[in-house]
Amino acid sequence: MELKEKVAYIKGLMEGMEYDVSTKEGKLMAAVVETLDMMAAKVEEIDTDVDQLFDEVDAVSEDLEDVEDYLFDDEDEDDEDYADEYEAGLYEITCPNCGEVVCVDEDMLASDDLTCPSCGTKFEVDFSEDDADSEEAGGAEEKE
Structure with a gap:
């Protein structure tokens, strides 16, 4: 039974009991039932x-x-593209002038014409030192 139906049932009981709404008790019961009906x-x-x-x-x-599907659905495809770039061999090189870390690929390393995008300084990478020394000197470090 729904709330409204229960209130109607109580109202019917009150009328069936023939409460006199002119008495104090009758006025109280009528007010309570009316309030219940409004609630x-x-x-x-x-x-x-x-x-x-x-x-x-x-x-x-x-x-x-x-x-979200429209905006973020191609994330997997982007990850695959980046995976291909990392497989091709990206290197991080620290600019000897400003200290900015520059990411370059093998083709850029082979060109012997590296330019820092931050300060514009041209520099070369010396591969004659071993990996530990070249990292300390700002040489190339393969990014995996």
């Missing part, structure tokens, strides 16, 4: 609003899911 109507209105809000939230959630 039941308000609860019913709130239930309707909540149902509507649930529907709207579901619709917004579905729309957001579509937007």
